[in-house]
Amino acid sequence: MKYIFSLLLVAAIFVSSEAQNGCEIRVRLDNYTFDTLWFGTTVGKRIVPDFSAVKQADGTFLLKTDKSLEQGMYAIIYKRAANTVYQSFQVWLVEGERKFTLNTGYFAPYETPIIAGSPENEQLYRYLREFRVADAKLDEALTRWRYLQDEKSWQDRVAAEEEFRKFQDDFIKTAKPGLTTNLVSQTLLPLPPASAKPSANLQEEVNARWLYQRAHFFDKMNIATPDFLRHPQWLDRADFFLLNLPPPHPDTTKVLCDLIFKKLEAYPDGYNYYQKYIVNSLAKMSQYRLDEVYVYLVRNYLSTGKATWATPNDVQMAHNSANNMERLFNGLPAPNFIIGDRDNNPHALYDVKAQATLLIFYMPDCSHCRLELPIIAKLYEKYKEKGLQVVTVCLKTGDDTPKCWEFLDTQNFPKEWLFLADKDRKANLVSYYNIKGYPRLLLLDSDKKILFKRSGESSEWQLDSILGKYLK
16 A cells, blocks of 8 residues: 555656646736737747647636646747737746636737746746837947948937947846846847947947947857757847947948858757848848848858758849849949839930939838828929939839829829829839838949939938938
């Protein structure tokens, strides 16, 4: 009997241990109309569900499993729309805190959560809530510096970096040591020591600060581990290091791509994922001459077999995209075209005589275009006396072309602008100008060589800074 009791006791302990290694999370997600939540992990930007829960009578979801789950970062996954677009928010599983409740909002899960039974998740949500505000200020300062490149924007950037780092340091000081403080420590923004020797001029100061940040950015974050793809913050910091922090020059970005890939070589899953992710991301970008970085990656990784994730079809498609982009590098002449105006009178781009030509490709039903075109009209009044001409190209074709003129009739754009459309689809503009988003802007010099290009909406100050740089 004693022997049987001992076996039962051991079995009970084993079952209890297994249950403790799982989780039991009761979630109330305000304003969430779908009937299922999922629990899983993130692999970079990809969400991987593990198990699910159906909404109960009281409106909550019980995400529960007895399956052994390691301590660490997980994701609560929800449906964003009926067409199965999924989103997620983060959650820790911590020893001693595997059973807890979470009441939060569907639209902004980190803003006003009520958490019971998991102090570590309370800390995580506090950090992510405060991070969003601090990061937005830093991003604005960095963007202004990358556009303006002047003394004031530089000092504003330095101040924003110091404010952001103070936010991180203060959080670590006031929070209880644990997984969240470890995560913050790993992603600290590196700043040169206060004792660093003052620079003699702005460019020296810019270079010295960048070289320090580049050398120390990954001091506390070994990205060649599964945490790189498991922790969204790690991937975001790699993006920040590559695309936000450095000087806005394609040669710098190329070197940083090589550096990150080299660091990831010891973790093949991370290497393959991030390389594919960056290549696909850069395929849609053109400002800061990132199209040149894309072409570099295609020529030096995909075309040489160093991108083991790429299928022959991936390589061919990337090669075609790179060829399209190379035609539009800054300093090269823009492709000429001849298309019609409202009365179908033909006009050639190279017949436009101006100190600078702003070429705009748009769709009349594009919300970003509707916002940006009036801003450009406002700036045109400032720069027309300095030699600016604007050529707009509506990309509706065939029987949809009248929508271009209907849209223009609702606007009050300057009469000096040239309004065109390729009704008969003869110019192949989408391909020749590599148009993947609207509006698509190219600023051309008097010889129609490309000075600047960008896809997507720009703010007024950004457009003003670009026009002011070339039209003085």
